[in-house]
Amino acid sequence: MKLSSRSKAYMIPEYSLTGDLLSFLTCNLQYRYQNKGTLPPSMPIQLWFGEFIHGVMEEAYLQWELNKTPFPWDWKKDIRPIENMIDARLQVRGLYPPKEHFFSTNHPSNENVDVNERDHKKLASARAERAINYWGPHLFPLIDSAELLIKGIRNMPHYDKNTSRSNYYGINGVIDVLSSLKINETIENTRQTTLDSYRNKIIEYLKNDKEFQEHINSIDGDEYEVIIDYKGMRRPSNQKEDDETWIRHKWQILTYAWLRRQQADAKPIVAGIIFYLNELVPSKEDLIVVQQDIHNNLTDIPKEGEFKKDVALIENWDEDAKVPELSSEFKTARSIRIININNEEIEKALNEFDNVVNNIESSLIKEIKGCKIQDAWKAQGDERTCDACDFKTFCKNKKTKPKEFTIP
Numbered sequence: 001m002k003l004s005s006r007s008k009a010y011m012i013p014e015y016s017l018t019g020d021l022l023s024f025l026t027c028n029l030q031y032r033y034q035n036k037g038t039l040p041p042s043m044p045i046q047l048w049f050g051e052f053i054h055g056v057m058e059e060a061y062l063q064w065e066l067n068k069t070p071f072p073w074d075w076k077k078d079i080r081p082i083e084n085m086i087d088a089r090l091q092v093r094g095l096y097p098p099k100e101h102f103f104s105t106n107h108p109s110n111e112n113v114d115v116n117e118r119d120h121k122k123l124a125s126a127r128a129e130r131a132i133n134y135w136g137p138h139l140f141p142l143i144d145s146a147e148l149l150i151k152g153i154r155n156m157p158h159y160d161k162n163t164s165r166s167n168y169y170g171i172n173g174v175i176d177v178l179s180s181l182k183i184n185e186t187i188e189n190t191r192q193t194t195l196d197s198y199r200n201k202i203i204e205y206l207k208n209d210k211e212f213q214e215h216i217n218s219i220d221g222d223e224y225e226v227i228i229d230y231k232g233m234r235r236p237s238n239q240k241e242d243d244e245t246w247i248r249h250k251w252q253i254l255t256y257a258w259l260r261r262q263q264a265d266a267k268p269i270v271a272g273i274i275f276y277l278n279e280l281v282p283s284k285e286d287l288i289v290v291q292q293d294i295h296n297n298l299t300d301i302p303k304e305g306e307f308k309k310d311v312a313l314i315e316n317w318d319e320d321a322k323v324p325e326l327s328s329e330f331k332t333a334r335s336i337r338i339i340n341i342n343n344e345e346i347e348k349a350l351n352e353f354d355n356v357v358n359n360i361e362s363s364l365i366k367e368i369k370g371c372k373i374q375d376a377w378k379a380q381g382d383e384r385t386c387d388a389c390d391f392k393t394f395c396k397n398k399k400t401k402p403k404e405f406t407i408p
Contacts, residue, residue, distance in 0.1 A: 012153070013361070014170035017252050021356050025248060027381035028363065032373060033391055036364075048095045049124060052102075053232040053277055054176060055086035056128045058147055061177075064140045072133040075117055079129050097124065123283060127232075130280040135335075138201045139228070144180040149173075150259040154350070157358040163365055169357055175256055177228035180267060201332065206271065211340045215270045227256050227272040234286040235276040235334045237298040249274055253339045254349035272339040279335040282326075288319055290334075301333050 015021065024031040059082045063069065073079055087097060088106050097104050102124040104110060113120075121129070151172045159167050181203075206212050206226070216224060229252070238246040253272030260266050278286055291314050293299040303311045310330035317324050366376035379397035386392055 012166050012168050012170050013357075014172060015353075015357055015360070017171070017173040017255055017353075020360065021255075021353060022248055022252070024356055024360055025244070027379060027385055027389070028359070029374065029377040029379040029395065029397075030381060030385070030389055030391060031360075032363070032377040048090065048097055049101070050232040051090055051095060052083075052086055052097070052124060053128060053131065054230055055089065056082055057131060057176070057230055059085060060132045060136060061140050061143060061146055064136065065143075071137045073129075073136075075121060075125065075129045076115065079132060080115060080125070083125060083128060123281070127277055127281045131230075131275075131277045134280055134332075135201075135275060135277075138203075139177065142179040142181065142200070142202065142226075143177050144225075145178040146176070148175040148178050150175060150256065150263065152259045152262050154354065156361070157354040165361065165365070169361075171255065171259060171353065173252075173256055173259060175227055175260065176230050178260070179226045179228060181224060181226060202273065202336070205336055205338060209271075209338050209340070212271050212338065215340060215342070219268050219270065221268070224268045224270045225260070225266065227253060227260065227269060229253060229256070229272065229274050231274055231276050232278060233276060234278045234282065234289065235299075235301075235337070237289070237293045238300055243298070249337075250339050250345075251349040251352050254341065254346045255353055257341045258346050258350060269341050271341055274337040274339065276335050276337065280331055282323065282331075284319060284323055287314065287317065287323055290314060291317065301330075307333065 019035060020031075023035055056079075060073075060079070063082070069078060083102075084105055087102070087104050090097070091104075091106055101122050103115065103120040103122055105113060105115060149172065151170060153168050153170050156164055156167050156169050158164075161167075229249075231249070236245040236249065237243045253274065257269045257272065260269055282290065290299070294303065294311055294314055301307060307327075307330050310326045313324040313326065363376045363378075367373060374396055379395050381389060386395075389395070
């Protein structure tokens with residue numbers, strides 16, 4: 001009796017929108033070491049804050065859904081316990097908070113400290129409190145699902161049976177918030193009994209978006225979905241939508257929309273909303289970049305009209321001075337971004353994702369065939385990425401500026 005040989009293992013590579021797409025585009029080589037080589041960054045400040053603010057917002061929503069605690073929430077009584085919980089979870093994963101941005105009571109030396117607002121509410125806590133108290137009353141009543149995992153499968157780009165690892169690849173992502181809306185009923189349904197003049201800011205922004213209104217008027221039925229994503233960062237620079245980060249965030253939302261459409265219970269998806277939460281409490285570093293964006297016309301927020309005073313405050317601000325007090329309306333406009341969903345834009349985003357997957361697969365195959373890591377993967381990070389990179393000491397293409405020394 002002749003025994004058949006075991007067939008080769010069949011594996012479908014899987015890629016995530018943030019962990020793979022955005023990481024690879026930031027720097028191919030850094031992505032190889034951190035994601036494929038499982039070498040975590042030693043000081044993951046941006047990663048920590050992104051995970052922190054996502055966790056805080058999700059837990060705040062779950063507690064609001066359970067208790068319906070009225071806003072505004074007290075930082076020490078209502079929000080600080082949530083921060084401690086999320087901080088503990090992140091530390092288990094090896095993500096420790098930067099001391100200058102967050103006071104951790106999970107550190108042994110701080111366990112018995114009586115936390116007070118004046119001395120211990122640092123930047124991360126101030127942003128968490130502002131995000132919950134500012135967007136919470138408008139966002140939480142609209143939430144249908146939180147932290148929704150979505151998956152899909154696509155043909156492997158440029159498939160070659162002799163070299164490609166698979167003829168398909170998987171995409172996965174996690175939608176921070178999915179809202180199921182009936183716009184004509186939502187304002188009444190989300191009205192707070194204690195505030196007769198309450199208006200939902202998110203609904204107002206959607207109703208004032210012309211493209212969004214045209215879209216929902218073309219849909220059969222009156223119920224649809226909006227995808228919402230949090231970003232623990234400032235609003236990216238953009239001019240005629242040619243900034244890489246600005247475009248990639250749009251691709252992310254559009255790809256989420258395509259993945260969500262694959263699910264049986266999906267309703268028509270008409271828009272995505274990104275909240276840039278750092279805009280609610282900007283740091284000096286953030287404001288310096290905003291000042292540069294305004295000066296170079298690299299922002300979509302208009303200089304004239306209702307924001308004229310805010311723009312003047314930023315333009316005349318000196319970085320050695322105290323951060324100017326900007327209006328709530330200006331911060332809101334910079335914090336929220338609406339991305340309208342249509343089939344043509346979705347197809348563009350998917351093609352871009354295909355290109356990224358093709359480049360990752362090509363680099364992997366080069367390395368499998370014996371090519372050196374730094375020859376198989378391009379080092380293409382910008383100066384800021386290189387400054388924070390743990391691999392800059394041996395990277396051939398580092399862009400860090402040499403330190404200047406003065407002879408006394």
